[in-house]
Amino acid sequence: MLSNIIFYSLDRAIRSYRRMAQANIDRAGVNITIDQWLVLRVLLEHDDLTQNEIAESVFKDQASVARILALLTQRGLLSAVPLPHDGRRTQLRVTEEGHRILDAVQPIVNDNRKTALAGISEDELAQLRGLLERITQNCHSPV
Amino acid sequence: MLSNIIFYSLDRAIRSYRRMAQANIDRAGVNITIDQWLVLRVLLEHDDLTQNEIAESVFKDQASVARILALLTQRGLLSAVPLPHDGRRTQLRVTEEGHRILDAVQPIVNDNRKTALAGISEDELAQLRGLLERITQNCHSPV
DNA sequence: AGAAAGACTATGATATGTCATTGAAGTTGC
């Protein structure tokens, strides 16, 4: 049975969460994806990261980040100001509209987390986190 | 910090695993994706499922399954024989080549699992599974 | 300075995820 396979359970958990999270954002009438939200949120605190740094911090590919940034900019949630000291890069600033969306989404995200983790204690959460970290570590070690 | 967010840890764990798993399959010279492998494996045991049934069993969308089936058929790993009693459907049989690939991939998948779960006890695994199931359940309940 | 090496962004190609819809085929109710 697939349900015995831990990675199937993992996949199911994260996908269930993503579906619920996105559905709740959509229902609130906010037009953003959770991945875009995640990137935008990182940029709120660090506006001078390279795409690779952003990618590392949200555990995505540089190519994915590039496309997400393009969409965020195109939708006016982000502004890209050329950096004087490096012609390849830009400073990525969250716009007014971007702030509005971040503000609108934050409570939804909090609710989502509460819903998803209902009935799970702090101890269990810590254990879960620890196990996930170990799996991540194991998968990174070069064979 | 993002590392405090459980869903970020979840996402990271599953993506790390997927990257490692796919890299190991590629390194072995087998030309298949893990998602295609998963679907093919299900069809090995049940060749008369509808796309929706397959989708449910591998926790994917019907649209995703349709495309994966098209690719598997196109690559000759799967044959689609029309079902006499229902003109909309076909019987999906794993071909010789499909069997060869399944046989080649199985030991790699076993190794991957072993690598990913190194140092994690049966008890911990059971707990992990339980927590993931609870999260999945929580996310499914209608708000 | 000039060349080689490295960093950075953008983009092509392919696969998948998700929602929505279409069109075909089966089922039910009358």
Added chain:
DNA sequence: GCAACTTCAATGACATATCATAGTCTTTCT
């Protein structure tokens, strides 16, 4: 036996994941 409903597969549209590479800009080395 026909109309309404349901099931099923295919596909369009868009977003993301991944790998690879191109093109630009910077740094380093000599």
